[in-house]
Amino acid sequence: MRICRYNDDCLGLVKGDQLIDVTIALERIPKLRWPRPPGDAMIENLDAIKLDIEANRKMGYVQGVNNVTLKSPVANPTKIIAAPANYMDHVDEAKDNVEINFGREIKTINEYGLFLKANSALVGAGEGITLGHTDRRNDHEIEIAIIIGKTAKNVAYDDALDIVAGYAIGLDNTVRGVEDRSLRKSLDSYAVLGPWMTTADEIDDPDDLDFSISVNGEVRQNSNTKYLIYNCRKLIEYASKFYTLYPGDILMTGTPQGVGPIEPGDRLVCKVDIIGQMEVEVR
Numbered sequence: 476m477r478i479c480r481y482n483d484d485c486l487g488l489v490k491g492d493q494l495i496d497v498t499i500a501l502e503r504i505p506k507l508r509w510p511r512p513p514g515d516a517m518i519e520n521l522d523a524i525k526l527d528i529e530a531n532r533k534m535g536y537v538q539g540v541n542n543v544t545l546k547s548p549v550a551n552p553t554k555i556i557a558a559p560a561n562y563m564d565h566v567d568e569a570k571d572n573v574e575i576n577f578g579r580e581i582k583t584i585n586e587y588g589l590f591l592k593a594n595s596a597l598v599g600a601g602e603g604i605t606l607g608h609t610d611r612r613n614d615h616e617i618e619i620a621i622i623i624g625k626t627a628k629n630v631a632y633d634d635a636l637d638i639v640a641g642y643a644i645g646l647d648n649t650v651r652g653v654e655d656r657s658l659r660k661s662l663d664s665y666a667v668l669g670p671w672m673t674t675a676d677e678i679d680d681p682d683d684l685d686f687s688i689s690v691n692g693e694v695r696q697n698s699n700t701k702y703l704i705y706n707c708r709k710l711i712e713y714a715s716k717f718y719t720l721y722p723g724d725i726l727m728t729g730t731p732q733g734v735g736p737i738e739p740g741d742r743l744v745c746k747v748d749i750i751g752q753m754e755v756e757v758r
Contacts, residue, residue: 478641518622549725559589561730564698566583588713600644609739619686645666648665696732
């Protein structure tokens with residue numbers, strides 16, 4: 476099932492190039508009072524919402540998915556967790572390119588661990604990227620994003636995928652420089668998630684997904700998640716040793732070689748097996 480958030484926080488079911496409005500399913504979310512519990516309420520109640528989506532799909536208004544503004548399928552994550560240097564070919568590329576490494580010694584995720592991106596950086600495909608610090612190089616980094624579905628801590632490797640709600644395409648954009656990566660990757664709109672969430676039952680093996688990104692028709696990155704240093708299970712296991720994971724938390728899995736600069740006016744086309752295609756405009 477492909478579930479999207481669009482326009483004024485409506486809920487949609489995506490079938491091919493068609494979008495069926497199933498906003499009525501959000502009535503399944505219990506009314507909450509302050510202080511609200513941590514986590515995204517839609518993701519936390521996903522099982523019940525999916526039942527209502529199925530029950531109401533034949534009654535919803537149908538339109539082309541390209542006729543709406545796609546927002547991040549997760550509205551309220553408690554955190555965006557990201558994996559640095561998690562493909563060996565990107566590690567090698569960073570070592571060889573001074574515009575990426577800025578004279579720093581480049582290591583792998585084994586030594587870096589994980590980092591956090593600000594929640595305020597999160598946008599959907601239809602909202603696009605607004606570049607900041609345009610006097611410096613700004614790069615695209617396509618990734619597979621894991622959306623956590625349950626509250627969990629110290630998750631065992633073999634059980635890791637059991638807490639996943641779904642998957643999406645992620646863009647972990649960055650401005651190059653000497654500052655800490657969490658700062659340089661947390662500008663507004665530098666965490667693109669979408670174009671929708673593909674529920675976990677649709678993807679048998681997240682560690683064997685082809686994915687690519689093109690900029691203005693030129694393919695820049697093209698790889699497969701089987702080349703991850705820390706695969707999806709290990710990333711969840713590792714992250715849960717440091718953080719309590721809540722429904723809606725986003726785990727960006729890392730980017731392969733081919734990162735490159737983007738400029739205002741660029742059009743990015745991201746493709747991932749099973750999940751689909753996401754188009755993003757740069758301003």
